[in-house]
Amino acid sequence: MAVDSSDDDMPLARTNGHISASKVSPAADRKMDKLASRARPAPPGVSIRNGPVEDDAMDVDSTPNGAPKRKSRSSVGQVVSYKDESESDDGAPLAKRQKSKHEQVVSDDSDDEPIATKRNGAKLPPSIKDTGDSSDDDKPLGTNLAQKKASIEKAAAKEARSIRAADAKARKAAPKKAIKEEESDDEPLAKPKRRQSNGAAKTNGVKKEPESDSDAPIAKRAKKAAAAKGKAKETVKRSQSVKEESNANSAAEEGEEEEYRWWDAPKKEDDSIKWTTLEHNGVLFPPEYEPLPKDVKLYYDGKPVNLHVEAEEVATFFGSMLHSTQNVENPVFQKNFFNDFKDIVRKTGGAKDKDGKPVDITQFKKLDFTNIFEYYKGLSDAKKARPAAEKKAEKAEKDKFEAPYMYCKWDGRKEKVGNFRVEPPGLFRGRGEHPKTGTVKKRVMPEQVTINIGKGAKVPEPPAGHKWKLVQHDNKATWLAMWQENVNGNYKYVMLAANSTVKGQADFKKFEKARELKKHIDRIRADYTKELKSEVMADRQRATAMYLIDRFALRAGNEKDTENEAETVGCCSLKFEHVTLREPNTVIFDFLGKDSIRFYNEFTVERQVFKNLKMFKKPPKEDGDDIFDRLTTSQLNKHLSSYMAGLTAKVFRTYNASWTMAKLLRELPVDDLTVAEKIKLYNDCNREVAILCNHKRTVGASHEAQMEKLADRLKGLKYQKWRTKMMMLDIDPKLKKKKGAEFFALDEELDQEWIEKHQAFLVEELETKIKKKFEKDNEKLVAEGGKEMPEKERKERLKAATELAAKFKKENKTKKVEAEGKGPTVEKLATAIDKLDERIRTLELQCADREGNKEVALGTSKINYIDPRLTVVFAKKFDVPIEKFFSKTLRDKFNWAIQSIGDDPSWEF
Incomplete structure (x- = not known):
């Protein structure tokens, strides 16, 4: 190991590979400046590209012998296409359409080629850009976006100063006693003390993130048991009051339970106590393996x-x-x-x-x-x-069998359990390029399972012939059962569902912590900007990491045992080969991030940050060496907590997303817009947040096929509109002269070949509906004790499809369409055309949304990082149904946000 002689006994964050000097001399700074290119730098602070590194992209650092060094890709394989399962294109009914069984996707199509030029030259829906988003959807990360980001950060600094000034004024006006009481709960506002230059505050080795008692394996919490007993007396009175509340709630056990509005309830004195009484029925194990028939080998x-x-x-x-x-x-x-x-x-x-x-x-x-x-x-x-x-009966039987496991009693309240089923044995797949993919996941036995339950509750019975590993009564834990899986050695927990009180409170605290960061963000940014030029290498590395985490939403990252775990990294654990530098200020990141998903991106950064990264990669460092060798995630979070209690690196992602969304929504021009246009504007804001916070994804393999299906739907509506106009001519031929021939002309997109294919599709669709309706009616008759209808009735019903096919054939020949419906009039048909125009406009907006979202993960931002109350306020303020933004699952998850806002849209992040 080569260590710089100027380390001066500086404790190191890591001890492997080449280590950066402990101090940065002015001479070294000047030397780095002289090497800088005179090229005009691009606007800093945005991601400018998403794709593989070109073959001729060279690392500006050189090997020790002076030869240019090509960036290594040894740790990264092919580009991984990954889409978050929780993501949805809310508000778009097209998502409910089933994919055609015959749909094929050409896998070797280039994602960089404009979609409109692909697949037999098919014309696709237009991109709608005239509803408030003036930026070019194909180039969303240019100079204008960098300027917008700078403006947002400036506004954040202004608001932080304003909030602190208001707090100071309120404190000054308040009585002294009230001030003292308030200070006991306040986060520290003082500027963190500067560490001594000798780095005495740093620790050797890498520390893991502090784990809460709730998630820590039992062995790790054994030492805390004795200390917990000493606090038992203090919680007796609180426990009694909670039990009284539980008894009151239990009266409604058999009927519809009253909703527990925890967000309106007084704050608990001891937040570490999660429950007082807990009852549940354990876990549901998968069925035993059924051997193959003798002839299957x-x-x-x-x-x-x-x-x-x-x-x-x-x-x-x-x-x-x-x-x-x-x-x-x-x-x-x-x-x-x-x-x-x-x-x-x-x-x-x-x-x-x-x-x-x-x-x-x-x-x-x-x-x-x-x-x-x-x-x-x-x-x-x-x-x-x-x-x-038969399917329905089986589902009913399954639901009946699983019912006892689906709910638990938490302090007397009925709460839904999230994952009560023990995962069956199989092959581990993992995400991205996980090194253990294909490993056998062994069957979990009851002897591996620990049950957590209330002391007075009945312990669930394990399967016959088995016993639980352990039964405990830890009221500081939020899990009901736990075991260790064999592939990665991770602990698996049975927790409450996403819409439960506990999960809702966790989400609420997360977003409230992000709101608290508003008060301090300007000082944090000012401090780390100043420390980007610090003479102390550890401080300079920490400031650079904070810049990357804050500006580009990089995860902090922890060190791993790479022999047994996926080689995933974050900001603090970046290696030499993960970062490529290109003059004057472009940084290329290429590594496996969370869930082994490849993170590739190019960022333009402040010149000082570029210079620092170049210094951190200075020879003799090489592949395998740490970039931030004098920084760990634990040290970074400890520093952040000096600004605000509980502040960690991951809070920046939530803050940046929520604050940016709040500012963008406030500036929206939504007057005199339709609901579809308001949804489009909201999604445009969500998209900007996802881009600015770096929530990207690779284009899905099915994107092109989905867009073509949307194009067919759009053309189908236009064909329906043309037929309706032709019906008007059938009623009153003089309209052609009054309105002009152009009004009745066939859309140029609708050639005869496409029309005939579409007509065949409509006939087939009608046949399918008739057959399904016939089967459903028969099932209903049998269920009521009657006889099934004869095949003759089915054939009689199918005549409607035959007649439709004949009608289309006649229309193609005569170029005339007979008026349909009961008592058709020109006025009724004109109204129908207006409705079709609205449907076409709505679908065009949805098409533009989907095309704009192809490389952006809106769901990631909306579900995990944007405060849901912002979405609720937008929906309330502009009369848009919340269902357009949140699915049923998300409405349950964010019920606290929907209910706490109520009908008052004045709440602000």
Whole structure:
């Protein structure tokens, strides 16, 4: 290990690889400045690109011998396409449309090619830009956005000073006694003390993030038990009052329970006590494995083999998912599975042929799972083909069986449990490029499960013949059950559902903490900007990391055991090879981030930040060395907490998203707009927040196909509008002269070939509706004790589709459309055209939204980082149904926000 001689006994954050000097001399600063390019820098503070590094992109740092060094990509493979499952395009009914079974996506289409030029030259919906978003949707990160970001930060600083001034004025006017009481709960406002230059405050090694008692494994909390007993007496009175409240609530047990408005309830004296009484029914284990039929076998080298039931079950894990090619064709997935499979086969007596002779399984490529796959596919197809009544009965039976596990009693209140099912055994998939993908997830046994429950409550019975690992009564924990999984050694917890009181309170605290940061953000930014030029290397590294976390929403990151965990990093754990510098001030990040998802982005930064990063990468540093070698996440968060109690790096993401959204919504021109246009404006603001806070995603493989389907829907509405106009001519031919031939002309997008295909689709769609209605009516008759309708009735109903096909054929030939409906008039048809115009406009807005969102994860921002009260206020203030922004699940999750705002839209972040 090479260590600079000027370290002066400076304690180091890390001790591996080459280490930066402890001090930055003025001479070193001047030398870095001289190396700077005279090129005019781009506007700092924005992401300017999202895509792979070009082959000719060179790191401006040089190798020790002076030769330019090409950036390493050893830790990053192919670009990962990943979309957050929780993301939704709210307000867009098109999302409910089922994908066509025959829909195909060309996987090798370039995402950089304009979509309108792809797929047989099909014309796609226009991008609507005239509803308040004047920026170019294709280039959203240019100079104008950088200026907007600077303006937002300036406004934030102004508001912070204003809030502190108002607080100071209020304190001065308040009685002294009240001031003292208030100060006991206030976060520290004093400027953090500057650390001594010798770095005495720093610690050696990397510390993990402080864990709460609620999530800590039992062993880690054993030492705290004794201390907790000493506080027991202090909580007796509070416990009694809570029990009285619980008894009052229990009276409504059998009926509809009154909603617990915890946001209106007085604040608890001891916030660490999560519950006083807790009752639940434990966890639901997956069913036992059912062995394969005797004629269904795994084949090795073309011959069937017999396996022990445990090994056979593992073989079915792989065989049942052959359709998931992205997994089963992944070399890492195959290797990990095969290693575990061979180990289990060996431990269970080995594989044997039909004559009982041993079969040595040594090569994965000789394994044939086709027989197993076809068996499970057959079961799946048969299950899908069952009558709806049978499916409904099975679901009712399943719901009845799971009902006892779905809810618990938390301080006498009925609360929904989130994940009461123990995950079944299978193959670990992971996200992104996880090194353990394909590893066998073993079946979780009751002996591995710890139950957390109230002392007076009945302990749930474990499955027959088994027992729980441990039963405990920890009222500072919010989990009901816990076990450790075998793949990564992580602890799995059964928690309350997202719409529960506990989860709602956690969300509320998160956003309130972000609101509190408003008071301090200007001083924090001023301090770290000043320390970007600090002579103390540790301070300079910390300031640079804070800049990146604040401005570009990088996660702080923690060190990991890379042999046993995915090689994921964050800001504080960036390695030499993860950062490429390009003069004059462009920084290229390329690493595996959270969930092993590839983070690739180019940022333009302040010149001083660029210079610092160049200094942190100074030779002899090389691949594998830490960029921030004198900084850990623990040290960073400890520094941040000196500004505000509980402040950590991740609070900046929530603050920046919520504050930016609040400012953008305040500036919206929403007068005289339709609901669809208001939704579009809201989504435009959400998109800007996602971009400014770096919530990006790669373009989904199905995006182009989805846009083409939207284009067909749009053209379908235009075709319907043209038919309606032709019906007007059928009633009054003189209208052609009055309104002009252009009014009745066919849209140029609708050629005859497309019309005939669309007509065929409409006929097929009608046939499907008739068949489904016929089956549903028959099921209803049988359920009521009647007889099914004969096939003759089905054929009679299908005549409507035949007649529609004949009508279309006649229209194509005569170029005339007969008026439809009861008592059609020109006035009625004109009204129908107006409604169609509105539907077309709405769909165009939705198309523009979807196209604009193809590289931006709106859901990530809206669900996790933007205070939901901002969305509620917008909906209330401008009369937009909250359902347009929040799905049913999100409305349950954010019920506290919806109810606490009520009908008062004056709340501000």
